[in-house]
Structures are given as structure tokens and as C-alpha cells.
Amino acid sequence: MAGKKSVEKEQLADRDYINSYFVKRPPKDYVKGYRISFSIIQKSVNSKGEILSRKTIKTDTIKKINQDLIAKRLSWDDANRLINEIKDNLLKQDKKLRGQLLTHSKNELWMNKYIEKVYSYKRKKTLKDWDSAKNEITRAFVALGDLDLATATQDEIEEQIDKHCAGNIKRSRNVTKKLNSVLRSGVVRTDIHKLSYSKKPERIVRYVTHSELKGLVTYIKSNVDKSEIIGGLTRDEFISLIQTLYYSGLRIGEALAACKRNWDSKERVFHVLHQLDRKGNKRLPKGDKTRKTVIPKIGAKAFQSWLEVKNKSKVDSIKISKTLKKYCKAHFDDETNHLSCHDLRHSFANYLLKECGFTMQATAMLLGNSVAVCEEYYYHWKPHDETLKFISEKTG
Structure with missing residues (x-):
């Protein structure tokens, strides 16, 4: 039996996905229409960053904590602490069976050097979820496939990212962002400073006049x-x-x-x-x-x-x-x-730009956005002819 269990554990350790856990919390004070209890969600993600499954963890302990919270036998802070302890224990147990996302052997060396140089410092200073942060940078290196980050050309790297992400613009941009951080650190090479991001799809701005x-x-x-x-x-x-x-x-x-x-x-x-x-x-x-x-x-x-x-x-x-x-x-x-x-x-921006003849700078100020963000959304909007005529008359 012992031999069978060890084989089973070894097989589980070779899996190519990672489980993570996060807590969904109710508001501290009751708000109509919002959740009233805590829950722990397990998410399984493969080497491409795709979500394979998402499920709610159900145990008698979690059920009892929520019952005590609703009955006010337990404060929100105490319930939150107990739920976090359960989540941390689940994560520790899962780590023993956690699979490794496969990377090119040389890339694994660069990845570990980068993590040691940059992420170890951030871990102490700012990172709230060390495992999540480490998984993100790992997935970025996985996207390189058989390419060696130290020797591949910029075009080869960008082409491989697009191929790996299979048209998913958001994932492609996230991978590019992480690899740019690696390149800026100088750990791997210094001849490539910035990879080009995949172009964002054209925004469809919905509005009414x-x-x-x-x-x-x-x-x-x-x-x-x-x-x-x-x-x-x-x-x-x-x-x-x-x-x-x-x-x-x-x-x-x-x-x-x-x-x-x-x-x-x-x-x-x-x-x-x-x-x-x-x-x-x-x-x-x-x-x-x-x-x-x-x-x-x-x-x-x-x-x-x-x-x-x-x-x-x-x-x-x-x-x-x-x-x-x-x-x-x-x-x-x-x-x-x-x-x-x-x-x-967006409709307010349309009203200001097209119907009132405001400049992009003035519109950005009222919206609390940067001019760059406004231009990204509203560059195609121009004042109505009547507005232009009015401005022309007023400015003599």
C-alpha cells in the first residue's frame, strides 16, 4: 500500500497545472444584495495561464464559521482570521503536490536569477501574495517555449509570444509586460530594452447624445x-x-x-x-x-x-x-x-467634445483622466458643424 501511495503522489507531482486559493468576503456591515458569508475559491490554472476550473471549497468548519458569523456569535474580524487560516492550510497542503510549469532549461536559470534579484526584495516590501506573483513571472517564461531569452532576436520573441497566446490580446500584453521587466533588470541581456506590445483591439465606445x-x-x-x-x-x-x-x-x-x-x-x-x-x-x-x-x-x-x-x-x-x-x-x-x-x-465626454466644442484637455480635466486616455477613447469625435460655427462666430 505504501508503494502505491508514493507512486500516486509522484504522478500528482507531475501535473501541469497549479491550484490557487482566494477568499470572497462579505462587507463588514450588512448591505442588501451582497453576500453575507465567507467562501474559499479554488482555481486551477494551466501553463498557458488558462483557467481550467473554479470551485467553492465546502467543509463543515467553513459552514460553522459562517453560521456563527450570521448569528453574531463571531465577529467579522475573527471569522476573517479563521477563514484565512483555512485558506493558508489548503495552500500548504497543495504545494506538496504542485506541478512545475515547464520552461526551457536556460530560461529557468534566468528566471531564478531574476526572482532572486528583484522579486525577493519585493516579497519583503510590497507583494501581498508571493505565490501568485511568482506564478505570473513563471507563466511569462513558459510562453517563450523552446526559445532562449538570452540569444533569441526581438522578432523571434514577439512572434513566439503571439503564437503562445493564440490571439488572446490581454494575455499577450501581460506576458510582454513581465518579460519587459526581466529585460530592464539586465539579468539576461542589455541589447533589448523593450518588446512591442500586441495592438489593442479597436475600442467600441457606447454613448447617447x-x-x-x-x-x-x-x-x-x-x-x-x-x-x-x-x-x-x-x-x-x-x-x-x-x-x-x-x-x-x-x-x-x-x-x-x-x-x-x-x-x-x-x-x-x-x-x-x-x-x-x-x-x-x-x-x-x-x-x-x-x-x-x-x-x-x-x-x-x-x-x-x-x-x-x-x-x-x-x-x-x-x-x-x-x-x-x-x-x-x-x-x-x-x-x-x-x-x-x-x-x-463616455456620453458626457461626447457631449463636451461634439456638442459643446470642448478641447480634449478640458474634457480630460473634468473626467479626471489623462489626456492620453481620453485620446485613446475619443480621438475620433469632433465637434458638430453647428458647434464649430458657433465657436467661429464667438472668436470673431
């Missing part, structure tokens, strides 16, 4: 009962929200965190200081960048109405976005008009 928004609002008022609740909002509050997103360019989390004290109604200036995440927790806006934005006169009334809405932290943003898309699909035939909440931010 000012007149189309008015048509959508009319459709909602005609077809949705006033008493209907949508993601925690009444119909009229829902309309105020989508009008606010359109006329302010706020992200949905920033709109949910909006409050009166940051609003100058006289100047129609709103100071974006915070956003709410999906768990209802307040944090800084994306990129930790606060900003000021100006609300057009035409949208000031809707924005003021939105600020009056209470319990915005309880709003289900996912439900709101799905419902908006449902109404758009029912009202508009053109797929470009089938919006999520974030697409209303």
Missing part, C-alpha cells in the same frame, strides 16, 4: 411604474441618477458618494473627493485623484435632486447598470446606444 437621453427618460417614465424599486431606488431617483451620470461624467461609485457639502450650487461646481466601492465602503476616487467638475445648467436640477436621495450607500450599482442596459435595448435599435452606467461617462 443629449436628445437621445431625453428620449430614454421619456421611455422610462412611460413604461415603468412610479412605485417600482430599481436597485434600491425609486423610478424617479433612478432617472435622477442616470441624468447625473450623463451631465457630470462621474463614475457610479463617485455618484453614490456624492453629498451636498461638496456641491457649490451657485457656481455649479462639484468637488469629487470620494467614491463608494461595491461593498459600500468609502475610499478615494480612482487613482487616488480628487478633482472638481462643472455641471452644465441643463443638468443642475437633476444633480440637485440626486444629492437629496438618502441611503445612497445601500444602492445596488450592478442592478442599476443591468436595468439601464435593459431599458436601452428596449428603446434603442443601435447597439452603440445599449449603455451601462459607465457608458454614461
Whole structure:
């Protein structure tokens, strides 16, 4: 029997996939529509970085912890600590049977040198998940196949990455990013400084014009009962929200965190200081960048109405976005008009650039984006002829 077990263990150790574990947590304070218990997810990934399987780990211990949490016999922090201990133990057990992702023998040497030089330092300073970080760099080297990173030409490396990633642009760019980090470190060679990234597919930007928004609002008022609740909002509050997103360019989390004290109604200036995440927790806006934005006169009334809405932290943003898309699909035939909440931010950019004649720099400032990001999304948008004529007349 002992011999059979050792053979079985040896076979398992030769597997070409890796299991990882992560925890899904409920919010600390109850939020309607969000999970109320902890769960541990096991994810299996092959050498190409493809997800083979994903499953929830179910044990009596996890079940008991969640029961005690719901019954308030256990605090959120204590439950979180116990769940993390279970996750760490699962990871330790799995490591004993963990397969090695196969790399070219010389590349394995370069990989280990790079990890020793760069990742060992990062491990102490910034990396939260050492195993995940190490697996990422390993997958980048696996993508090279039989090529030796030290001797292959730049064209050969880029061609091999594209071949390995089989048209998956996101994976290809992730692999290229990791290998560029290796090349910049000087561990392998110094004659190649940067590999070229695969071109991003052309972005399809969904938006509505000012007149189309008015048509959508009319459709909602005609077809949705006033008493209907949508993601925690009444119909009229829902309309105020989508009008606010359109006329302010706020992200949905920033709109949910909006409050009166940051609003100058006289100047129609709103100071974006915070956003709410999906768990209802307040944090800084994306990129930790606060900003000021100006609300057009035409949208000031809707924005003021939105600020009056209470319990915005309880709003289900996912439900709101799905419902908006449902109404758009029912009202508009053109797929470009089938919006999520974030697409209303693009609509605001369209309004500024095409209908108001704003510059890309001014639009970027109000959105809280860099000019480069705005140009990536909106470079093809130009002002309407009427707008150009108006600007021409005003500038004499």
C-alpha cells in the first residue's frame, strides 16, 4: 500500500497545472444584495495561464464559521482570521503536490536569477501574495517555449509570444509586460530594452447624445411604474441618477458618494473627493485623484435632486447598470446606444467634445483622466458643424 501511495503522489507531482486559493468576503456591515458569508475559491490554472476550473471549497468548519458569523456569535474580524487560516492550510497542503510549469532549461536559470534579484526584495516590501506573483513571472517564461531569452532576436520573441497566446490580446500584453521587466533588470541581456506590445483591439465606445437621453427618460417614465424599486431606488431617483451620470461624467461609485457639502450650487461646481466601492465602503476616487467638475445648467436640477436621495450607500450599482442596459435595448435599435452606467461617462465626454466644442484637455480635466486616455477613447469625435460655427462666430 505504501508503494502505491508514493507512486500516486509522484504522478500528482507531475501535473501541469497549479491550484490557487482566494477568499470572497462579505462587507463588514450588512448591505442588501451582497453576500453575507465567507467562501474559499479554488482555481486551477494551466501553463498557458488558462483557467481550467473554479470551485467553492465546502467543509463543515467553513459552514460553522459562517453560521456563527450570521448569528453574531463571531465577529467579522475573527471569522476573517479563521477563514484565512483555512485558506493558508489548503495552500500548504497543495504545494506538496504542485506541478512545475515547464520552461526551457536556460530560461529557468534566468528566471531564478531574476526572482532572486528583484522579486525577493519585493516579497519583503510590497507583494501581498508571493505565490501568485511568482506564478505570473513563471507563466511569462513558459510562453517563450523552446526559445532562449538570452540569444533569441526581438522578432523571434514577439512572434513566439503571439503564437503562445493564440490571439488572446490581454494575455499577450501581460506576458510582454513581465518579460519587459526581466529585460530592464539586465539579468539576461542589455541589447533589448523593450518588446512591442500586441495592438489593442479597436475600442467600441457606447454613448447617447443629449436628445437621445431625453428620449430614454421619456421611455422610462412611460413604461415603468412610479412605485417600482430599481436597485434600491425609486423610478424617479433612478432617472435622477442616470441624468447625473450623463451631465457630470462621474463614475457610479463617485455618484453614490456624492453629498451636498461638496456641491457649490451657485457656481455649479462639484468637488469629487470620494467614491463608494461595491461593498459600500468609502475610499478615494480612482487613482487616488480628487478633482472638481462643472455641471452644465441643463443638468443642475437633476444633480440637485440626486444629492437629496438618502441611503445612497445601500444602492445596488450592478442592478442599476443591468436595468439601464435593459431599458436601452428596449428603446434603442443601435447597439452603440445599449449603455451601462459607465457608458454614461463616455456620453458626457461626447457631449463636451461634439456638442459643446470642448478641447480634449478640458474634457480630460473634468473626467479626471489623462489626456492620453481620453485620446485613446475619443480621438475620433469632433465637434458638430453647428458647434464649430458657433465657436467661429464667438472668436470673431
